[in-house]
Amino acid sequence: MGVGGAARRSWGAAVLVLQAAWALGGGQVRYSVPEEAEAGTVVGRLAQDLGLEAGEAEARRLRLVARGRRASVEVSGASGALVVSSRLDREELCGKSAPCALRLEVLLDRPLRVFHVEVEVTDINDNAPRFPAASKNISVWENSPLNSRFPLEGASDADIDSNAQLSYTLSPSEYFALELQRTNDRNVIPDLVLTRPLDRESLSEHRLVLTASDGGRPALTGTVLLVISVLDANDNAPQFNQSVYKVQLPEDAVEGTLVARVAATDPDEGINSEITYAATNFIPLNGKDLISIHPRTGEIRLTGPLDFEEASVFDFRIEARDKGTPPLSGHCSVELEVLDVNDNAPEVWVTSLSVPVSEDAALGTVVALLSVSDRDSGPNGRVRCAVRPPSPFGLVATFAGSYSLVLREALDRERVSEYEVEVRAEDGGAPPLRAIRGLRVPVSDVNDNAPAFAQAVYTVLARENNAAGAELARLWARDPDEAGNGRVSYSVAEGGAGSGSGSGSGWRPASSYVSVDAESGRLRALRPLDYEELQVLQFEVRAVDAGEPPLCGNATVQLFVVDENDNAPALLPPAGGGPGPWAAEAGSRASGSAMKAGSWGSSWSLWARAAWGAPAGQVVAKIRAVDADSGYNAWLRYELREPRGDGPFRVGLYSGEVSTARALEEADGPRQTLLIVVRDHGEPPLSATATLSVSLVEGPEAALAVAGVGAGVALAGSAGVGSDGGPSGAAAAATAATNVWLVVAICAVSSLLVLAVVLYGAGRWAPRAAVLTGPGPATLVCASEVGSWSYSQRHSRSLCVATDGAGKSDLMVFSPSCPPPSGPASENGSIEKGPSLSPYSLGAFKNITCGEAEVVRTKSTLLIKYSVH
Template sequence: MWGAAERRAGRGRGPEAAAMGDRVWGAVLRVVAVQAAWALCWGQVRYSVPEEAKAGTVVGRVAQDLGLEAGEAEARRLRLVPGGRRASVEVSGASGALVVSSRLDREELCGKSAPCALRLEVLLERPLRVFHVELEVTDINDNAPIFRAIEEALNIAESSLPGSRFPLEGASDADIGANAQLSYTLSPSEHFSLDHQGDNDQSASLGLILRKSLDRETMPVHRLLLTASDGGRPSLTGTMELVISVLDANDNAPQFNQSVYKVKILEGSELGTLIITLSAMDPDEGSNSDIVYLFSRHVTTEVKEMFTIDENKGEIRLQGKIDYEEMDSYEIPVEARDKGSPPLSGHCKVVVEVLDVNDNAPEVRVTSLSVPVPEDASLGTVVALLSVWDRDSGSNGRVRCWVWPSGPFVLEATLSGSYSLVLRELLDRERVSAYEVEVRAEDGGSPSLGGRVGLRVPVSDVNDNAPSFAQAVYTVLARENNLAGAELARLWARDPDEAGNGRVSYSLWEGALGGGPGSWGSGTSGSVGGVAASSYVSVEAESGVLRALQPLDYEEVQVLQFEVRAVDAGEPSLCGNATVQLFVVDENDNAPALLPSAGGGSEAGSVSGEAGTLWAWASWGSPSGQVVAKIRAVDADSGYNAWLRYELWEPRGKSALFRVGLYSGEVSTARALEEADGPRQRLVIVVRDHGEPARSATATLSVSLVEGGEAALAAAAGSSSLLPRSLAGGESGSGPAAAAATNVWLVVAICGVSSLFLLAVVLYGASRWAPRAAVLSGPGPTTLVCA
């Protein structure tokens, strides 16, 4: 959206502004590419597969997308971690591809939920790494609409008036989206038509409308075919036959005041709780107006088991244990039947929405445990994978997890409901050989409920000869404007030898500096542009702490790549090295800067700056939408921190004469300008970026309202100094006196300009025809004559 707005703005600002917009758009594309690369580095991969895909269908090349070489997936045992719900996919050990292993039925996996996304966890051993794969199963139109019965019998009195409505039960479609959008058609009939009210939700109502009075003696039975078609391509259909028996009667059917009643009830409510009291009216007299209430013949077994209805009072009460996790809503079709002969009925539907309460404690399960943990394991090593879920919804289902006791481990959330038990402190097997920890979870209900699981993590000993880092490449994020001497990262190499052979010292090798767009990642050892990596960072020889020597500036340096070498004191010394990629993260440290304003066309007036105030002119009678000025600003930051928006701060409300384009900065009239609006309007415009926190700049725009000719003169002059003080935003009177003063100053200005022009012409002619003096002349000062 931002790129499109910038391109539209660029078309109206000339070649220079368009070129600047192209450069900004290119920078945005590069930021998006970097973010995509980061998402892959953190193990987030997404695939999509249609349901009913054949077994063996390749969903995606997981090994290739994770950056593994050929054969590396099998050697490092790339596998899919089994989850709580059958995924119907598996990872091929030979090719490292994610393939369909069994039938994928979106309706079986997700029901009506959309989108249908399966969260998978792919485990890569040697060393242990976990990647999260999101598999979206897309819907295909593989389910036709289905009616509850193939035939429905209706009894309709021949005295029923045209326009009477008789409810019908609609069809259901297990698909979602357009594939489940149902439309209904009725076989041609001169007596009946179909009425479908609302969308395909619980409150949708399908009914049969009587268009022409019935005559039982002419046709006692009507047979109609009701067809339901879904919105898929190709469309699937389902049919039901309507058998309508015409009853010979002359009375009125009971009528509810609503066709659909919606009520709410808390799950776990006591048995006998009153849900709703229904009331229907029948204008007949005697037994024909006596009404009994009962469930319609379309009622489901679940509704009968959960609710009861009082035939005489119309009270619906709870008779079963209601559970939100089993069903969050119920549809109760109710019939009000009189005691006439034959009896007539009115129908309505009661939709009961079940409200969730916190009646389920969080469940914690260990899906993978990698023990024992080597004592030289690097910080951030994943020890275990856990899944946490709560069957409740809303705040009752939001779970907070932590490790107790804290110790050397911490929980890190990877995806919703998935956590990694991560090493945050260095281990020492000689000090502690095993840890007993608990992962505890607590939901946000009131009162809150909790769950826990215990883990035993033993620590194993290792015996290396040369110093070794925990990982070959360290990726470090550092915010710009950091303090000099601040710790950026902590590198650690372990040598199991003793005495001097085990003493490790660290040193920094020069690396590459990335400064401009597209330059990061392309450097090798050494320096770029004559600037060495050691000018920005240093490594403490004893501790391996990476520190900043000076504040980093994202606008100057974006990526810094170098090597850290660990050398022991043995004879001969052995060494190990690691590559550090230091990414400078942009902060919103640059406020928007206002550029010299550019005026509009001859009708839009002109803009000039004086003492921090921008001036513009507009003529009375300018139509609504007339651009009178354009505020321009730039931001030295990048991405969202440099995305600017313009807001009119003063004046506000519906009485404002002008409005400002949110992203273009164009000031235009909100309605036609009139003389009654006064000679001048003062606008305060705030330019904000999208950073957190946002930075802003304020521009004050003074718009003088003048006659059309005066506005054209002001536009041609290009400066407020060419207009009287009353037009340039100074003090002025109001009413006829101010207009007269304005005209006098305008006449004086025109006469003065004309006199200067005539004087310049006369002087020019005199200098051309006057005899020249016979003297030598040299270069002299140049005189600029302006008319």
């Protein structure tokens, strides 16, 4: 090995680059470097050969990726040169195979590129020839004829080509000479030839030195000592029936398989003809551990497994030795060719993996670089690759045995957040062998989904007089993105209430009524709500994610304020009048502390006149009242509290008309004081009271009393009422002066009134039944500006109220398919209930089921009574 070290130093001084050419078609750089080159030896200017600028190799991270083995070369980061990093031993890397090449992959980042580099490791003469043993004993009969040949075991050289071409020399001898015999193109066998008859008595032993020299420069040598013993007797050596045996075996042949059977014959007799066999001179040397021969039968069998990838041919010699004294031997050669079988599965190496992959990555993006190899040869070593599942990734072949895993379909992290990709490699053997390499490819999120509410429109019911800060509802928007891209915040976007919604205070933004928690989406009231001020508040809630750029979604919220009975009935002044010549007298009592409306108070003193002998049913006065609430809470009823029992007067339960219950008599006295209570239907009910003083008069005053009902009920006051409760003297005189004209006017007005009532009755009762019983969807009638708002679906619907009552109706729903209430109106003012309507739902209140409704009809009013559960 000292000579080999000198060779390494000489080669390290000047590196021979056989080829450094960039192959445009294949994309491969080839270099050559001798084995045993010193560490740091420059193999080639890789960065320059790849077309990189100065400094670009280090900036773009030029690096090597070896295929399954430790590379003995590396890339210098600063210069981009390919240099030797550790000892290169061609014999260790490739054995006897030629040429010996290191196949490397070179990667460049930003952008990712791959190049293929092949470094051929050339042989130097660093291995001297070696004989199997340091000495060899040879026995030669003294009667051996001249030119007798004695095969010698040749030397082996681990080098290749000319460095392994051996030549032999023999030390000078007058009895023996050396002849070289070439058995095939690979091996030269030395034979010892007898050139002069031997004389055991003069010289019984010859010591010669056989020297083997290789073809290197300088040549290396190996020696073996030949100890030749001159024997007597046995003069016939065994002879084989053929000189060369050629055998083929598959590499998967099992241990004990018969390789060949050789046979030799010896014409001698007796013990001199008994032959034993031995296998010698194995090339390569490990053949002696894999092949053996039976010493008596000559059967050659396997004693170990064959491997085509390690050695494809075994050459060895068989020696047939007799048992004579001295023994003689004959020789033959055996050539065993190993046939390749598909016993090596493909190997898949991941040389680079770029994960995670953004879900908006462009098609064709390289996810990973793969290297595939198979140690078998021919079809057994040809590998096909595929990806399972086939989408959204695919393989693109970049070079022999190299592939890129690329993106072929668009990704969606919300559908699949991670892929388990299998790269399957299959060779062309029969049967084929496969290898699977699993890759985990996570998908990173981008903000490509806007928050989406569960509903486009939310209907929220809130009772008035709610506490400030009370939670009204909870809104939720879903964003399937992750982390900040899926973190949603809420805000009130737009909307409000206009001046038409309530008391006329002008438009106010929704943010002055409600707020939404940015994180939880809880909708809260900023202040108590007042149904009389605000019935419906419509606004938008916006959900915005924290992505870049942020995305948003909107939902409409319809907030309906549900009325509570927080307003007591308020008495109204007489119709058609104002105070007139009398003054208003408002009571100081209030029926409820929650009363908010009615500037006239809740207790009144009123007076009216009635004529002696007036028939039963004549209207003498009408009590007018209004309730600021809506719906059932504003439905008023009138009750006569005093006098109790059978008095001469009665009051309409829903009309408020005070009429005679019977004919008036003198026994009834000159004056009747009535205490009338106006009560709503709320829970609890609120009320107001009115005191009505009725003076019984006759003559012209009776006519005035009848006319006074149309003009309104007079309100008692100090200026218009005498001390006895009747009109004062001055007022009576003024009234008498106009009696004649009033009678004429009353007659004309009465005629017109009768005609109007007839026409109104005909138009009211006849068609209404058809409307109420006609088919069609349910109609929603709600409060309007003057007290109610309404709309109808497909068909018009009519809601009748008292002709002289306040212009206000209730929130009610009725089914057009229900029949009208049957039976005549009650003459005494009590109500009649028609058949109960079927359960109904408020169309504007999603998922809110309401209760029962019933039709109530009085003499002058058609009401629909309903209750909400």
